[in-house]
Amino acid sequence: MPVIEVSNLKKYYRVFQKEPGLAGSIKSLFNRKYEDVKAVDDVSFSIDAGELVGFIGPNGAGKTTTLKVLSGLLYPTAGQVSVLGYTPFDRKPEFQKQFSLVMGQKNQLWWDLPALDSFILNKEIYEVPQAQFDHTLDELVSMLDLKKVIKVQVRKLSLGQRMKCELVAALLHQPKVLFLDEPTIGLDVVMQQKIREFIKGYNQKYLATIILTSHYMDDVKELCDRVIIIDKGKVFFDGKLNEIIKKYADRKTLEVVFDKSMEKKSFATIRAAKIKTFTPKRTVFTVKRDKVNQIAAELLKSFPVVDLNITESSIEDIIREVFTGRDFS
Amino acid sequence: MKRYFKLYLSFIKNCLIREMEFRSNFIFHNLVSLIWAVVVMLIFFFIYQHVNTVNGWTMEEVLLLTAVYFLIDRIFDSCFEINFNNFVPLVNTGQLDLILIKPASSQFFVSLRQFSFAMIFSNLAMAGVIIYLALTYFSPIYWWQVVSFLVLLICSVVITYSLWFMTLLPVFWWGRIDNIQHLFRPFHQLCRVPIDVVGRFKSILTYIIPLAFVATIPAQSLIGTLSPWLVIYGVLAAGFLLWLSHRLWNFALRHYTSASS
Numbered sequence: 001m002p003v004i005e006v007s008n009l010k011k012y013y014r015v016f017q018k019e020p021g022l023a024g025s026i027k028s029l030f031n032r033k034y035e036d037v038k039a040v041d042d043v044s045f046s047i048d049a050g051e052l053v054g055f056i057g058p059n060g061a062g063k064t065t066t067l068k069v070l071s072g073l074l075y076p077t078a079g080q081v082s083v084l085g086y087t088p089f090d091r092k093p094e095f096q097k098q099f100s101l102v103m104g105q106k107n108q109l110w111w112d113l114p115a116l117d118s119f120i121l122n123k124e125i126y127e128v129p130q131a132q133f134d135h136t137l138d139e140l141v142s143m144l145d146l147k148k149v150i151k152v153q154v155r156k157l158s159l160g161q162r163m164k165c166e167l168v169a170a171l172l173h174q175p176k177v178l179f180l181d182e183p184t185i186g187l188d189v190v191m192q193q194k195i196r197e198f199i200k201g202y203n204q205k206y207l208a209t210i211i212l213t214s215h216y217m218d219d220v221k222e223l224c225d226r227v228i229i230i231d232k233g234k235v236f237f238d239g240k241l242n243e244i245i246k247k248y249a250d251r252k253t254l255e256v257v258f259d260k261s262m263e264k265k266s267f268a269t270i271r272a273a274k275i276k277t278f279t280p281k282r283t284v285f286t287v288k289r290d291k292v293n294q295i296a297a298e299l300l301k302s303f304p305v306v307d308l309n310i311t312e313s314s315i316e317d318i319i320r321e322v323f324t325g326r327d328f329s
Numbered sequence: 330m331k332r333y334f335k336l337y338l339s340f341i342k343n344c345l346i347r348e349m350e351f352r353s354n355f356i357f358h359n360l361v362s363l364i365w366a367v368v369v370m371l372i373f374f375f376i377y378q379h380v381n382t383v384n385g386w387t388m389e390e391v392l393l394l395t396a397v398y399f400l401i402d403r404i405f406d407s408c409f410e411i412n413f414n415n416f417v418p419l420v421n422t423g424q425l426d427l428i429l430i431k432p433a434s435s436q437f438f439v440s441l442r443q444f445s446f447a448m449i450f451s452n453l454a455m456a457g458v459i460i461y462l463a464l465t466y467f468s469p470i471y472w473w474q475v476v477s478f479l480v481l482l483i484c485s486v487v488i489t490y491s492l493w494f495m496t497l498l499p500v501f502w503w504g505r506i507d508n509i510q511h512l513f514r515p516f517h518q519l520c521r522v523p524i525d526v527v528g529r530f531k532s533i534l535t536y537i538i539p540l541a542f543v544a545t546i547p548a549q550s551l552i553g554t555l556s557p558w559l560v561i562y563g564v565l566a567a568g569f570l571l572w573l574s575h576r577l578w579n580f581a582l583r584h585y586t587s588a589s590s
Binding site: 013068071072073074075091093094096097099100101103106107108110112113117120121124125126127 | 332335336339340343346347350423424426427429430431432433435582583584585586587
């Protein structure tokens, strides 16, 4: 039984177009051209309990809009959405007590007060019993190593400390469903890693269903078995992360280092290999998966090879290529 | 209901902790708000050196009305105005997102999240002026006058809140209108003078857009010139407008577009 079900979701915005410059501004005061922007255009997917799913896509792909519809913030233009059996936009308190939304660029903590005061306020809002509150707070604080931080005014905290406190504030009511919108944005590598470990731990410990959006592929690679790629408001891919490689990367990369300087034209005999970068002593080829062995053998036989390295295209590369619409087959 | 009361106490507590950090701000706000009230009373005092009554209102009555207006205005400011000033940025920057996901009334949140202590002394001073004027010029004051005054005081705050709140809602359609929270202010200022002076528009301002309930009618309850059924009408009007503001809020939220990510 899926926890999140989305079918044929659409969300259009009306925006007006303005020509650049002052003249354009004056014109737009009297005569505005409106246009529908299809932020989400016919998106469907379903997510089971306990899954940790990554939403990826370029800026403006519709990831955040989808999360906002799932949170009940935005009223969908069309389509059905169900989370934990509720229609999010009804914003029923019973539903709201079971999920949480964390946005890397927005904060709910009171700026001039210690985070602990905001936590206590959330306890009142979510009606968390005192004993459960104490227990959960203890656990989250030790998982995130925040003991000394929660009594300091939020405005005096570093971005990383603040993000950790935001996570605590969002999780005190032990949500079954968690939407994380770029939770690691702007953080340094060490802090990103800590947040990642925490998310993984939370997912396993509480069996929470989590959707994560991020621009950092490392977040997605480390955390998510399943990814949904969204582009221009449509689902482009939905499946296991390593299936992206199978589906879209039918080429491998062959990096060859030579003993002496080579000329580019000398590789003309190897038709099946495409040259990606060329220097006289080091050349990188891309080769169809099923031809890799044959070509590697040929290279070793006919050229003074010192070193030869076969690698998969990285997920970053593949996704970049998917988004730039390049033909990479 | 009890839960919201508890929540509101938490809001107030948090605001108090914060406010105590900014002491000079606190003192200055109180001072400015007192000066406002004193200057307006002085103006009426000087006007009444030339006339005895304005449309049946004597100087003492107008001074009482002014004190009532300022008391109610300051209560409104303490509870709501600080929130209304944050309203447009809240909607335009998408900070409303994190309020809308909370399992509590979002209208309650956006209207009452912050409480300003900056008017506390000014409020006490106005209450003192009202008591002084009432006892000096309008005694005897009967208990039912005090009760109806207190009821009308609450009605006045609720009516002002509801009307003002509804004027904020176009921001969901029109986006960036930074000063929409001031749209209602001129109409509110009109309530400083006895509503009777508007002549034949009086019934409209009593029954349809009940601005008469903002200050004139509460003051009349102390002066002793109020027909009792207007107290009942005030309660009904306040209830209806509050309900209407809630319906319109929910309708407006359908057009919320949030902002960026």
